[in-house]
Amino acid sequence: MSNTMTAEKLYEMLKKIQEPRGFYFNKNMDITMPLLESLLINKEEYGYMACPCRLPNGDFDADRDIICPCEYRDPDLEEFGVCYCGLYVTEEYNKLEDPGEVAIPERRPPEKILG
Amino acid sequence: MSKECTLYALSTCIHCRRMKVFLEDHDVEFDNVFVDKLRGDERKETIDLIKNYNPKLSFPTLVVKEGACIVVGFHKDQIEEALDL
Numbered sequence: 470m471s472n473t474m475t476a477e478k479l480y481e482m483l484k485k486i487q488e489p490r491g492f493y494f495n496k497n498m499d500i501t502m503p504l505l506e507s508l509l510i511n512k513e514e515y516g517y518m519a520c521p522c523r524l525p526n527g528d529f530d531a532d533r534d535i536i537c538p539c540e541y542r543d544p545d546l547e548e549f550g551v552c553y554c555g556l557y558v559t560e561e562y563n564k565l566e567d568p569g570e571v572a573i574p575e576r577r578p579p580e581k582i583l584g
Numbered sequence: 585m586s587k588e589c590t591l592y593a594l595s596t597c598i599h600c601r602r603m604k605v606f607l608e609d610h611d612v613e614f615d616n617v618f619v620d621k622l623r624g625d626e627r628k629e630t631i632d633l634i635k636n637y638n639p640k641l642s643f644p645t646l647v648v649k650e651g652a653c654i655v656v657g658f659h660k661d662q663i664e665e666a667l668d669l
Contacts, residue, residue: 500598507596521596522643524620524631555598571599572657575642582641584631 476505487557492538492546495555496563500571504556508537522554523575526583534581541576549573587613588667589648592634594620600644603658610669619643
């Protein structure tokens with residue numbers, strides 16, 4: 470029974486795994502749900518959930534660092550309280566009244582993009 | 585007269601999408617390029633071009649008036665200043 474994965478199902482599934490570890494989804498569903506949909510699009514397109522806000526190389530090994538949750542999530546949450554694409558946040562970040570647009574500097578070295 | 589600016593974006597990126605809407609809401613004339621949809625030489629050439637403006641090769645990257653001003657990331661204040669909105 471291949472039930473197609475939806476953004477809502479992915480949300481529930483990941484929430485159960487990630488929240489106990491201290492990784493929360495951005496409470497702004499206008500950011501979280503489109504990002505989860507994009508992860509499913511990238512899974513379909515590339516075979517893995519490449520970060521929706523980075524240019525994938527289309528090769529698993531070359532994109533290992535940006536497969537969600539990416540390698541840069543922890544340092545980004547520590548420094549900014551939000552990951553680069555805005556999907557994962559800290560508990561404190563979700564308490565902010567209006568965190569404004571997510572626009573944090575890119576931690577991934579550009580050489581990783583093969584062109 | 586070429587368009588005011590070019591938005592280099594990713595079709596899957598929510599911040600690129602929100603920036604695109606912001607530009608449209610402010611009637612800004614711009615070319616929108618989904619770099620993730622490009623393939624082959626066009627992709628290579630576009631990536632090399634972006635590197636001149638934004639060496640980090642991150643998105644969104646807004647190039648205003650052929651590079652007179654560059655906005656990296658969806659920073660409303662920077663866009664308003666760059667385009668006198």
